[in-house]
Amino acid sequence: MMPLTRRSLTIVLGGLATLLLVSLALYWVNSGKTHEIIHVQKEGNSPTIIRNVRVFNGTDEALIPYAGVQIEHGIITKLYQSGKIPPENLAGQNSMRVVDGNGGVLMPAFIDFHAHFGMSSGRPPWDSSIRDLYPLQYEYDAYLYAGVTSIVHASPIVESPFSTIKHGPRVYKTGKIITAKDGHPIPMMKSLIPWPMSMMAIKNLVLQIDPKGIDFKALEALFDGKAHHTKIVIDGVIPLGSPKLSPEKVAKIIAVSHQHGQPVYVHAAAPSDAYNAVLNGADVLMHPAYQGRFDDKMLKLLEQKQTPVVTTVQIWEWMIRGKTKNPPITPLERRLMAPGTYKSLMADWTEGIENYGKYGFTPSYVNKSMPQFHEDLIANIRAMQAHNILMVAGTDYGVPGLTPGASLIRELHVLSGLGMSNLKVLKMATSLPGKILEPTGPELGVIKQGALAEMILLSDNPVENLDAIDHVKIIFTQGNIITPIPLANSE
Ligand SMILES: [Zn+2]
Incomplete structure (x- = not known):
């Protein structure tokens, strides 16, 4: 009995120590002195x-x-x-x-249909630390500064018990992210967020589905009336070979969520997974696919169902941009980016990339896979544009290289650069997402x-x-x- 008791004690004490550490870290992050950027x-x-x-x-x-x-x-x-x-x-x-x-x-005002607060400072993974995280109030203020007043928050918001948020954008947030056991975003969180924050973050932000079957009790607990939508992740490429949910499990989770009257927003990397998700009733695709190209069958399905797809053009581009320093940082990004982040983005990335082997994100992943993902994502946006598919603007802020608020403005410029008219681009960040988020009651x-x-x-x-x-x-x-x-x- 003795070893067991001792073990339990260690677990309990270890847990308490971690909790204390995390609370202190969160307090530090959330109470960090912010310079004022808005009146x-x-x-x-x-x-x-x-x-x-x-x-x-x-x-x-x-x-x-x-x-x-x-x-x-x-x-x-x-x-x-x-x-x-x-x-x-x-x-x-x-x-x-x-x-x-x-x-x-x-x-x-603008709407960013995909963001994560409190995840990163925008620095590349090999140069991040807790100290760089923006305080939540700063992220909110930066979004408001840029004219973005509504946000789809694609993960739960971890707020410190000591936080004193005074004002911020309107937030439509998901409950825990549903993914396969050890699937995306778990390896990414381990690589971006320093331990023990990462451990705590995973526990609070993610519901892992066991390969043997869905724990319906844990799933039902997500429908507590606090979330605006359900978020499902199906992604086997962050990093390559990650476990992902089967189409059957995804269909089942969508059905259960709909029974609770909650729409389902899906992150699918592969076109086939995106296809199955849309076929089974997914309400929004949180990214264009990037693990390959949409075929005609997929484009026809999206056209017929008018399922909105969130653009997120910068999720892989940041690496290309950071390596080549091209295109340069915009004045708005510069204004809203932390000075340390600017320094980090402007530094030479060669050495950082060479030594970057954490959790499967190898130099070859950075140099070959990521540019390929970017190419496929852009090709899919072009194909969707040619097919009159409903697209809305969103950044996936929280990804390295992105800046609160400023990245949504840049997203619109990049979309315009892909040949979309100004009118279309502006609608993609206002009336089109507004209708999805506020289908009844006062319009957005x-x-x-x-x-x-x-x-x-x-x-x-x-x-x-x-x-x-x-x-x-x-x-x-x-x-x-x-x-x-x-x-x-x-x-
Ligand atoms: Zn995301």
């Missing part, structure tokens, strides 16, 4: 009128010259036709706030009466000049009026 004002109890703006409503190419857009408690309550604001509306109420748009363009991603007042003010028309999205003047979100603080010495 936040509350809307107040009387309406706010945004005057003197042209409106891109999220769907129509032509701007609408409204005399004023009225918002109250985070809802668009009135749109005043040109020259038709009754003077008493502006003068009658002392506490009413009037925001002068200066002839700029008001449009729906559009400017019309009764819709959520999630809006940004730009100085130029982004439908004509996409660069206008790089400088957001004012962000309206959830009853807050936010102004970004540009760097004092910038430009």
